[in-house]
Amino acid sequence: MGKINVIGLGYIGLPTALILASHGADVIGTDYNVELVNKLGNRQLTFDEEGLEEIFGQAVEKGIKFTREYISTDTYIVCVPTPYDKNNKKINPEYLISAINSIMKVCSKGAIIVIESTVSPGTIDRHIRSVIAENGFEIGEDIHLVHAPERIIPGNMINELKYNSRTIGTDNKEIGEKIRLLYSSFCEGEIILTDIRTAEMTKVVENTYRDINIAFANELAKICRSDNMDVYEIIRIANMHPRVNVLQPGPGVGGHCISVDPWFLVGDYPGLANIILAARKINDSMPEFVLNRIHNIMKENDIKEVEKVGLYGLTYKEDVDDLRNSPTLQLLENMKRHLASGIKVYDPLIKRSIVDNQYFNFDQFLNDVDIIVILISHTHIKENMDKIKNKIIFDTKNICNFEGVYKL
Ligand SMILES: NC(=O)c1ccc[n+]([C@@H]2O[C@H](COP(=O)([O-])OP(=O)(O)OC[C@H]3O[C@@H](n4cnc5c(N)ncnc54)[C@H](O)[C@@H]3O)[C@@H](O)[C@H]2O)c1
Numbered sequence: 001m002g003k004i005n006v007i008g009l010g011y012i013g014l015p016t017a018l019i020l021a022s023h024g025a026d027v028i029g030t031d032y033n034v035e036l037v038n039k040l041g042n043r044q045l046t047f048d049e050e051g052l053e054e055i056f057g058q059a060v061e062k063g064i065k066f067t068r069e070y071i072s073t074d075t076y077i078v079c080v081p082t083p084y085d086k087n088n089k090k091i092n093p094e095y096l097i098s099a100i101n102s103i104m105k106v107c108s109k110g111a112i113i114v115i116e117s118t119v120s121p122g123t124i125d126r127h128i129r130s131v132i133a134e135n136g137f138e139i140g141e142d143i144h145l146v147h148a149p150e151r152i153i154p155g156n157m158i159n160e161l162k163y164n165s166r167t168i169g170t171d172n173k174e175i176g177e178k179i180r181l182l183y184s185s186f187c188e189g190e191i192i193l194t195d196i197r198t199a200e201m202t203k204v205v206e207n208t209y210r211d212i213n214i215a216f217a218n219e220l221a222k223i224c225r226s227d228n229m230d231v232y233e234i235i236r237i238a239n240m241h242p243r244v245n246v247l248q249p250g251p252g253v254g255g256h257c258i259s260v261d262p263w264f265l266v267g268d269y270p271g272l273a274n275i276i277l278a279a280r281k282i283n284d285s286m287p288e289f290v291l292n293r294i295h296n297i298m299k300e301n302d303i304k305e306v307e308k309v310g311l312y313g314l315t316y317k318e319d320v321d322d323l324r325n326s327p328t329l330q331l332l333e334n335m336k337r338h339l340a341s342g343i344k345v346y347d348p349l350i351k352r353s354i355v356d357n358q359y360f361n362f363d364q365f366l367n368d369v370d371i372i373v374i375l376i377s378h379t380h381i382k383e384n385m386d387k388i389k390n391k392i393i394f395d396t397k398n399i400c401n402f403e404g405v406y407k408l
Contacts, residue, residue: 001182002108003028003073007099009036009066011256011322012116012150013079015052015157020077021059023185028073029066040066048321048349051158072106075114075182079150082117084260089267091120093127100128104135107143114146114179118257120264121201144175147196148183149203154255154320165189169199207261208276213247214258215279218286221249221408225293231408232398249408251375251396252286252327254316259283259325287331290396290408291338294373297394297406303370307342307357310369313376314347314354321349328375329355344369348380366391374400 006017009031021027031037036046043060045052080095096117103113115124124147129139137143147169152160166183168191170176176193183191194202217235224231235246253259262280265273294309303309316326323329328345332355335343344357346365359365362384366372372388374381377397381388385400394406 001075001178002026003071004075004077004182005030005071005073005103006077006079007031007070007103008078008080008095008117009033009040009046010079010081011047011154011157012152013077014040014046015049015055015152015161016077016079016116016150017064018052018055018059019158019161019186020182021062021064022055024062025182025185027059027064028071029064030068030070031066032068034068037066037068049154049157055158070102070106072108074108074111076103076107076111077114077116077148078103079116081256082119082123084263084267089263091123091264091267093119093123096123097127097131100131101135104132104137104143109142110144111142112144112146112175112179114148116148116150118149118203118207118261119147119200120204120261120268121197122268123200124196140171144170144172145196146170146175146179147199148179149199151203151206153317154322155317162186163189166191167194167199167202168192169194169196171196204261204264207258208265208279211253211258211262211283212275212279214250214253215282217247217249219282220246222289225408248398250286250327251290251408252330253283254324254326254330255322256324284330287327288334290327290373290375291331291334293394293406293408294371297371297392301371301392303392305342306340307344307368308370310344310346310359310365310372312346312372312374312381313378314345314350314358315376315378318377319349319379323350323354331375347376348378362387 003026004020006013006027006029009029017027017029039046045056078099080099082096083092085092124145132139132143139145149167151164166187166189168176168179180191221231231249238244238246262276266277311328314326314328315321315323345355346359366387371392373394374397377399382399389402393400396408
């Protein structure tokens with residue numbers, strides 16, 4: 001195996017490129033974002049993640065390079081975005097097709113293209129094989145396709161890259177074994193070989209399973225709120241049943257996976273994906289539910305100005321700086337739709353200005369609000385509980401045990 005060209009150096013591509021290089025592979029990382037490539041070239045990380053700095057140093061020592069160009073080689077790992085079309089809910093394979101076209105301009109004969117990006121089942125058959133054929137390449141001869149979806153979670157990426165089990169889908173077992181060997185240079189988890197469509201579907205099923213289970217907890221929260229029952233106590237007791245494991249409710253589902261991938265199934269299997277669609281709708285309704293709760297809590301406390309309310313947390317998950325599609329951003333979008341503005345926002349992990357009325361100093365933020373709405377359970381807030389105890393607290397994450405705290 002020659003050089004490995006990792007295409008797309010975002011949340012998935014960068015750690016993958018770094019861990020491969022730090023374990024001795026000859027890696028070139030390619031991204032069409034000039035700024036990002038320059039930053040990486042200057043040894044600056046593009047996002048915060050525990051342990052990333054360390055493998056970055058090791059990868060640089062082993063000679064990893066970053067560029068905007070696709071390089072001529074025999075192995076590509078593609079980690080570009082795969083969003084869904086907001087109208088028809090189907091996958092938008094544009095980035096993937098563009099990356100594959102660029103690879104075909106430079107790859108050597110017999111090259112292996114590993115697609116790590118999450119795709120809906122049948123995407124490689126429907127969109128990728130035809131693009132390759134149109135370029136005059138024969139799959140299985142000139143190019144080999146592999147789908148190796150990624151499972152890692154921001155906040156614990158390096159650990160999960162090492163210990164998660166992985167799935168490798170191929171047309172050809174020999175090619176699968178080659179790629180298994182490559183991943184086993186750093187992955188100690190079990191690596192399962194299967195066909196491409198099974199690998200595609202498995203990844204989407206995993207995230208859909210998570211979405212449905214979160215939706216169940218969120219629906220319970222709404223039912224319990226409507227009839228004055230304590231959802232957390234009910235879930236705690238129910239989970240003592242040996243075969244029950246209800247998740248915790250929350251203010252919504254964000255990020256780039258769980259809130260996206262189930263839509264692929266809804267878009268491709270309308271009429272069949274019913275629970276999946278209902279779960280998506282429930283989770284998407286949570287920011288509005290939180291907004292209503294804020295409104296009621298304001299009324300109960302005779303607070304009339306929304307300027308007196310502070311949202312804590314802007315990211316989609318605790319202790320990461322990834323904002324994509326976060327419940328807080330969804331909530332602020334909903335407020336805009338209601339023509340409401342003025343609510344204050346603070347997130348200790350976000351150092352740049354993202355939204356209106358955003359604070360960068362926690363004490364100042366606390367000083368200016370009467371109600372604090374906890375939307376993310378960053379370690380920071382857990383360590384600063386005594387600072388907020390005199391506020392009216394609406395805790396959507398169930399991390400605060402003071403008397404009189406409002407919950408979902
Ligand atoms: N973020 C996660 O937690 C996570 C987890 C598992 C799987 N995934 C999947 O991994 C894939 C990548 O997600 P991400 O979060 O890393 O995305 P990202 O947006 O963080 O990174 C994608 C990168 O690809 C680059 N890019 C786009 N098109 C390109 C092209 N044609 N050529 C070169 N570079 C290109 C972009 O500039 C960007 O830097 C998606 O399919 C996603 O669903 C993400």
